[in-house]
Amino acid sequence: MECAIQLKHVTKTFGSVVANKDVSLDIYKGEILSLLGENGSGKTTLLNMIAGIYYPDSGEVLMGGQPIEIRSPKDAYAHGIGMIHQHFKLVDVFTATENIALGLDKREKFDLKAVKKKAQAICEKYHFDMDFDQKVYSMSVSQKQTLEIIKVLYRGADILILDEPTAVLTPQETDKLFEVIRNMKKDGKSVIIITHKLHEVLAISDRVCILRKGEYVGEVQTKDADEKVLTEMMVGRKVTLNINRPEPKNPIKRLEVRHLNVKSPDGVAVLKDVSFDAYSGEILGIAGVSGNGQRELLESIAGLQAVEAGGSILYFNEGKETTPMEVVGKNPRIIRNAGIHMSFVPEDRLGMGLVGSMGMIGNMMLKSYDSGKSFLADRTKPKDLAEQIKKELQVVTPDINTPVSRLSGGNVQKVLVGREIAAAPVVLMTAYAVRGLDINTSYTIYDLLNQQKEKGVAVIYVGEDLDVLLALCDKIMVLCSGQVNGIVDARTTTKEEIGLLMTKLKKEETANE
Amino acid sequence: MSSDISKKPETVNNAAKSQTTGNTAAKEPFLRIAKKDTTSLKNKILIRALSILFALVLDALFIFFVTGLNPFAVYGKMFAGTFGSSIRFSWAMRDLVSLLCIGVALAPAFKMKFWNIGAEGQVLMGGLITSLIMVYFGQSMPTWLLFPVMFLASILGGALWGFIPAFFKAKWKTNETLFTLMMNYIAISFVACAVNILRGQASSLGKLNMSTKIGWFPMFLGQRYNINILIVVLLTFGMFFYLKYTKHGYEIAVVGESENTAKYAGINVSKVIMRTMAISGAICGLCGFLLVCGRDQTISTSTAGGNGFTAIIVAWLAKFNTFYMALIAFLLTFLSKGAGEIASAYGLNDFAASIIEGIILFCILGSEFFINYKMIFRQKDKKGEN
Numbered sequence: 007m008e009c010a011i012q013l014k015h016v017t018k019t020f021g022s023v024v025a026n027k028d029v030s031l032d033i034y035k036g037e038i039l040s041l042l043g044e045n046g047s048g049k050t051t052l053l054n055m056i057a058g059i060y061y062p063d064s065g066e067v068l069m070g071g072q073p074i075e076i077r078s079p080k081d082a083y084a085h086g087i088g089m090i091h092q093h094f095k096l097v098d099v100f101t102a103t104e105n106i107a108l109g110l111d112k113r114e115k116f117d118l119k120a121v122k123k124k125a126q127a128i129c130e131k132y133h134f135d136m137d138f139d140q141k142v143y144s145m146s147v148s149q150k151q152t153l154e155i156i157k158v159l160y161r162g163a164d165i166l167i168l169d170e171p172t173a174v175l176t177p178q179e180t181d182k183l184f185e186v187i188r189n190m191k192k193d194g195k196s197v198i199i200i201t202h203k204l205h206e207v208l209a210i211s212d213r214v215c216i217l218r219k220g221e222y223v224g225e226v227q228t229k230d231a232d233e234k235v236l237t238e239m240m241v242g243r244k245v246t247l248n249i250n251r252p253e254p255k256n257p258i259k260r261l262e263v264r265h266l267n268v269k270s271p272d273g274v275a276v277l278k279d280v281s282f283d284a285y286s287g288e289i290l291g292i293a294g295v296s297g298n299g300q301r302e303l304l305e306s307i308a309g310l311q312a313v314e315a316g317g318s319i320l321y322f323n324e325g326k327e328t329t330p331m332e333v334v335g336k337n338p339r340i341i342r343n344a345g346i347h348m349s350f351v352p353e354d355r356l357g358m359g360l361v362g363s364m365g366m367i368g369n370m371m372l373k374s375y376d377s378g379k380s381f382l383a384d385r386t387k388p389k390d391l392a393e394q395i396k397k398e399l400q401v402v403t404p405d406i407n408t409p410v411s412r413l414s415g416g417n418v419q420k421v422l423v424g425r426e427i428a429a430a431p432v433v434l435m436t437a438y439a440v441r442g443l444d445i446n447t448s449y450t451i452y453d454l455l456n457q458q459k460e461k462g463v464a465v466i467y468v469g470e471d472l473d474v475l476l477a478l479c480d481k482i483m484v485l486c487s488g489q490v491n492g493i494v495d496a497r498t499t500t501k502e503e504i505g506l507l508m509t510k511l512k513k514e515e516t517a518n519e
Numbered sequence: 520m521s522s523d524i525s526k527k528p529e530t531v532n533n534a535a536k537s538q539t540t541g542n543t544a545a546k547e548p549f550l551r552i553a554k555k556d557t558t559s560l561k562n563k564i565l566i567r568a569l570s571i572l573f574a575l576v577l578d579a580l581f582i583f584f585v586t587g588l589n590p591f592a593v594y595g596k597m598f599a600g601t602f603g604s605s606i607r608f609s610w611a612m613r614d615l616v617s618l619l620c621i622g623v624a625l626a627p628a629f630k631m632k633f634w635n636i637g638a639e640g641q642v643l644m645g646g647l648i649t650s651l652i653m654v655y656f657g658q659s660m661p662t663w664l665l666f667p668v669m670f671l672a673s674i675l676g677g678a679l680w681g682f683i684p685a686f687f688k689a690k691w692k693t694n695e696t697l698f699t700l701m702m703n704y705i706a707i708s709f710v711a712c713a714v715n716i717l718r719g720q721a722s723s724l725g726k727l728n729m730s731t732k733i734g735w736f737p738m739f740l741g742q743r744y745n746i747n748i749l750i751v752v753l754l755t756f757g758m759f760f761y762l763k764y765t766k767h768g769y770e771i772a773v774v775g776e777s778e779n780t781a782k783y784a785g786i787n788v789s790k791v792i793m794r795t796m797a798i799s800g801a802i803c804g805l806c807g808f809l810l811v812c813g814r815d816q817t818i819s820t821s822t823a824g825g826n827g828f829t830a831i832i833v834a835w836l837a838k839f840n841t842f843y844m845a846l847i848a849f850l851l852t853f854l855s856k857g858a859g860e861i862a863s864a865y866g867l868n869d870f871a872a873s874i875i876e877g878i879i880l881f882c883i884l885g886s887e888f889f890i891n892y893k894m895i896f897r898q899k900d901k902k903g904e905n
Contacts, residue, residue: 380766
């Protein structure tokens with residue numbers, strides 16, 4: 007097969023961190039290539055060098071056997087390379103057409119009608135579905151992604167790079183995207199997908215290249231590969247991919263949420279009449295397309311979110327099951343001082359759960375610094391706790407005073423989860439607890455949650471990977487447009503059922519509105 | 520900086536070379552800038568020392584070619600501006616603490632990422648209240664009472680001036696930069712108005728209570744302003760301790776890093792903002808008290824003398840560490856004293872002296888770039904392959 011583009015002995019460093027070390031990679035014409043690797047293995051960095059975002063420290067990029075120079079995304083487009091980044095680069099207040107026109111060459115005539123016509127032709131060719139007069143801010147994530155792909159095709163890209171394209175999509179949307187990718191392949195285009203989801207790799211690609219810690223490990227033809235082989239190449243050793251799910255023991259109601267309504271600052275209802283219970287010794291999963299009220303729900307329970315009148319969140323303490331406490335109307339400190347043992351691992355680890363510029367000690371103090379009457383803050387107990395967490399969870403940090411923002415994502419999460427578990431919670435809430443973590447750390451986190459469950463903690467797990475939700479949780483509550491669209495038994499439900507609940511409101515509930 | 524200049528001719532050579540060879544291969548950018556992970560203390564000191572040396576060389580060129588003077592003699596004079604005699608040194612210390620005091624006041628606000636650029640006004644309010652009490656209540660109050668009253672009133676005045684913008688920020692999210700800036704002008708107008716009233720028929724205000732010396736600091740080790748120095752030194756230590764070891768200091772650090780984290784921890788963000796700004800304003804007000812009682816014995820719109828703004832530079836360069844602030848304040852005072860000395864000794868105009876001062880400051884600040892970043896030049900051997 008003919009090479010579309012080749013990377014030869016490419017190295018890229020950031021400070022003392024080697025992101026890519028002597029990587030050589032061939033990309034053929036008309037193939038779908040998966041670039042597989044754990045987080046931080048250098049997948050995105052490598053392809054950013056083809057897309058003109060970074061320039062390699064050494065090594066070269068060849069096209070048609072000739073070395074080429076790509077110093078900017080503009081150069082990349084000139085060579086027919088387009089990248090769809092994980093974070094979309096669209097102007098919110100522009101329409102689809104206007105966003106496409108943004109990339110026009112300065113010498114070209116600014117003719118929106120012509121742009122739209124050409125873009126529509128692309129749509130028909132690859133079976134996209136797009137309203138070109140719609141503004142970006144009113145688009146769903148999947149529509150935005152489609153627009154990004156059209157934009158890249160419009161500029162004549164023959165090599166498309168998609169960075170974690172399915173991270174934000176529902177199973178149904180993912181299928182649609184894969185259909186489009188296959189159409190592009192038929193048209194002779196090369197498509198590179200960056201991902202760490204094995205089943206998608208197996209479903210879509212022709213060939214898989216694997217990176218580990220910035221180095222090229224090898225390639226496999228997808229037809230010869232299975233999940234086990236790929237994981238071993240990715241992690242570098244054998245890993246068991248089974249998540250434990252002990253049976254709940256003696257569940258007792260710990261949290262009773264009734265008629266919870268929350269409005270965003272602009273007055274839009276983000277949670278509508280949410281009611282559910284959480285039991286000790288159970289993991290309650292919360293599924294939903296991101297932005298459907300998950301964050302607001304957890305923040306309401308944690309006392310960080312103003313709740314509309316009429317809603318109630320009752321907390322049943324251990325040994326005091328008959329006298330529940332109301333959480334609504336209290337801030338986190340009052341909740342803590344009232345003896346409510348709730349821990350919360352928020353989605354935004356460094357922006358909410360931790361103080362990035364402080365070390366582990368400073369972060370251990372976050373919830374305990376105000377204890378005692380002294381004007382001075384106590385640092386000895388937090389120091390002991392930091393040492394303990396560092397040891398037990400094997401946090402990799404040069405020193406417990408190193409700012410946590412300098413730690414890797416997995417270690418940051420260990421610090422946060424460690425602190426929250428150390429508080430001996432009765433209810434433990436986690437939001438996207440394994441987002442961005444590598445396989446090993448993810449499994450550490452699942453184990454920690456299971457340990458808590460077996461201790462009799464009521465665990466609430468907001469997640470995005472449906473496979474994990476299905477394997478880890480006891481019950482799954484699906485949120486859609488801020489409403490509870492169903493609570494299902496995780497042992498008997500299917501991915502398709504949840505996918506449907508995530509996207510389609512049940513009829514009777516829409517009628518009630 | 521020196522390496523940059525020495526490499527320049529090469530750019531030309533390389534460009535010419537690649538043209539002649541027809542340049543089929545990809546061309547690596549001539550210079551790339553990458554962030555350094557860490558810099559050892561030794562290298563930091565070395566880089567800073569080199570930057571000062573480089574500044575002195577540049578300045579010497581400027582002095583020699585533009586003013587025609589002997590650079591070494593000029594440097595000698597400059598040094599003498601601070602270290603020439605014991606009284607000069609004493610004056611330098613007096614000016615240093617005036618600047619440092621405001622820097623210390625800004626430290627908690629800046630650490631909280633509340634950009635208080637209203638120090639000038641907060642100082643003036645403190646000074647104004649001190650002056651008014653000195654003039655109108657000086658006769659009717661015993662000395663042992665007068666000083667505590669002036670002390671507390673100036674603190675309250677400054678605290679109020681700091682609290683107002685914080686209150687609006689906490690309640691309605693107003694922009695504190697604009698708000699504190701505008702508060703300066705109000706304070707200046709108040710002072711201008713008060714100066715006119717105090718002056719009465721006189722052509723200038725002169726020293727307050729000139730005949731009675733009521734409300735002036737007593738002589739302490741030969742100078743009234745030595746009390747200022749003492750108090751500011753105590754404040755510098757106190758503020759360092761407050762920010763590092765107290766619960767308040769911890770809250771300030773958390774709020775500064777992320778309001779969401781602060782809320783998550785149950786910190787009352789509005790309260791911390793208002794309390795911290797009141798403290799920041801209070802120390803500025805105290806600075807006004809020290810300036811009036813210990814240094815000027817009078818009040819004018821230029822009592823703060825722009826130190827409210829210079830202190831912003833001091834606070835930033837020191838990364839809000841009050842001990843580093845003392846070093847930076849010393850550097851700035853040394854430079855300005857030196858520039859003044861050169862200007863008067865050689866009859867240079869102020870601009871020439873300012874240029875000399877500016878070049879030194881520029882190089883020292885510029886050296887931060889080399890501490891945080893490294894430059895990677897295109898390797899020569901690669902060129903050879905082509």
